[in-house]
Amino acid sequence: MSLTNIFDIAGSGMSAQSIRLNTTASNIANADSASSSTDEVYRARKPIFSTIQQDVMSQALGGQSSQMAGGLSASQGVQIDGIIESDAPLDMRFQPDHPMANESGYVMYPNVNVVEEMADMLSASRSFQTNVSVMDSAKTMMQRLLTLGQ
């Protein structure tokens, strides 16, 4: 029953978007976390999205598809491959009075771009909404199917 696949697909999208929202929240929260050394300073975190490739191999090898177009979907949903730290240049500010200042008087601030993070946040929440409505449609279709012949 491929309608249930839609639940898996939309669910994978929702979980990926919520991880993305998590990194955004973490980035914004730490946007002003100062540090005295380049090693310890917080760096913006970004999730890496990738498509879950599932049936590609079975399709290429002519896998026994029992139902009509069994190997139809070349991919099934989205996953997060990993979370990387941005290597954008750090924000160095000259603040000799700051308790975290190093010997030359500089304080390291994270390379978080708050404007970019806000845009990312909006995009993530919109995509989440889209996935919710897809799942809702699939649910309606399935409920409808259960009333067949009544």
Next chain:
Amino acid sequence: MAISFENALGIHQKALEVRVQRAEVLANNLVNADTPGFKARDIDFKAVLGGVQSGQQAGGQLAMSTTNGKHLPHSGSDGTAGSSELLYRVPSQPSLDGNTVDTQQEVAEFTKNTMQYQSSFHFLNGAFKSLNNAIRGE
């Protein structure tokens, strides 16, 4: 006279199946709207349903011959299934990360597909109702 479900339900049961498959493909596009390099896909409903129909009527379509064990089978060439090739959508505007999903377009297609699913369902349900009436003889 025996009741043939195949004749009574007609094309609608196949149409419903293809609608579900298309919903799956479109859901997959929507879910990958933020995946870099993802190419939006879709199925040609008419071609798939046409493949099903011609497969029903002619008992199979022209298949490419695979003369070597290493030949990859052309999807749908086995005659039993409709040609359900996944096509790629032509992008309406370029994007930096190589993603070709236009969320608005996909949502519109998904909604349209859901409506068409409901109409196919309606026809199928009507067929079942007629069968019921025939059985009851009212």
